[in-house]
Amino acid sequence: MIEWRDEATLLAVRPFGETSVIVEVFAAEHGRDAGVVRGGASRKLAPVLQPGAQLSVAWKARLDSHLGSFTVEPLRSRSAAAMGDRLSLAGLNAVCALLSLVLPEREAHAPLYCRTVSLLDLLGDGDLWPLAYLRWEQALLEDMGFALDLSSCAATGVTEGLAYVSPKTGRAVSAAGAGGWADRLLPLPPVLAGGGEASNAEILRALGTTGYFIEHRLIRSLGDREVPAARQRLLDAIARAG
Structure with a gap:
């Protein structure tokens, strides 16, 4: 046994x-x-x-x-906190659905586990939840081997004026370094790099970028699977919350 x-x-x-x-x-x-x-x-x-x-x-x-x-x-x-608030319920469902889909079976992921517990303990706190969830998605990508490198420009090496993320490498690109490729790059809202305004609108822009890597890198690496609909429902709830 x-x-x-x-x-x-x-x-x-x-x-x-x-x-x-x-x-x-x-x-x-x-x-x-x-x-x-x-x-x-x-x-x-x-x-x-x-x-x-x-x-x-x-x-x-x-x-x-x-x-x-x-x-x-x-x-x-955590059901009482989730059921009493639309944003919390959508967040709980999104987290559980993503983990159920992407986590390898019977493989320890201690840092991500701790992040998940901390995030779920914030259920019911609408002021903190959207930003905490963004950080959790970044941690999810990192733990699954698809970390974003937002420390410096992939093209020039500068650390200032970072405005984009390369969809191929997950590295930051400055406005000057993007040149004529800017329309092919993903946005890098300051909040995604740990600074700037943390409004729900900016967080949603950042979640658009993390969502690209979740869909096109993480989930695609698992075969014929799709992003759980629960994630989009969470984005809709964040948008409604303003």
Whole structure:
């Protein structure tokens, strides 16, 4: 029998038989994994097993290749914060959907896990959430091997006047260095590089750039998959929030 215990964030739940469910979690030391929770559809456990919940989990199976089963203990719920606010609900759904799609199975990503927990703990704080989510997408790209290098111009090496991002390399390009290629480059709002105005409008511009790399680099590297619709719903909610 193979067993492990860890702390985890619940990403998804789906029915399994009449009374059980299959849950997918992002665990601190064990990455993304799935297992059966017996009685997970019961009145006692169903309210606990909501996406975004922070859990203490124990997984066991006869063989490592088996689906296995979970026993879970709630640490804290985030459903109340999410359900009470449209932006928070959209954010929670986007984070869970992206992680469920792009995380390799059973591979630890400790820095991204910590970032995710910190981000989800901000649910309900509409003033902080959009910028925190932008930083999380940047961390997601970095952890998955597609980090943006916004430190200096790829063409000239200067560190000032950076205005674009190369869609091929993910490196910054200055206005002077772009030349006649400017219309083929992605925008580099100052907020994306860690400065400038952090208005929702500027954050949305920055998310357009991170979104390009999520779609055309990260997700495309996984095969025939598409960006989860939940991400666009989050962008729409940020736009409505102004």
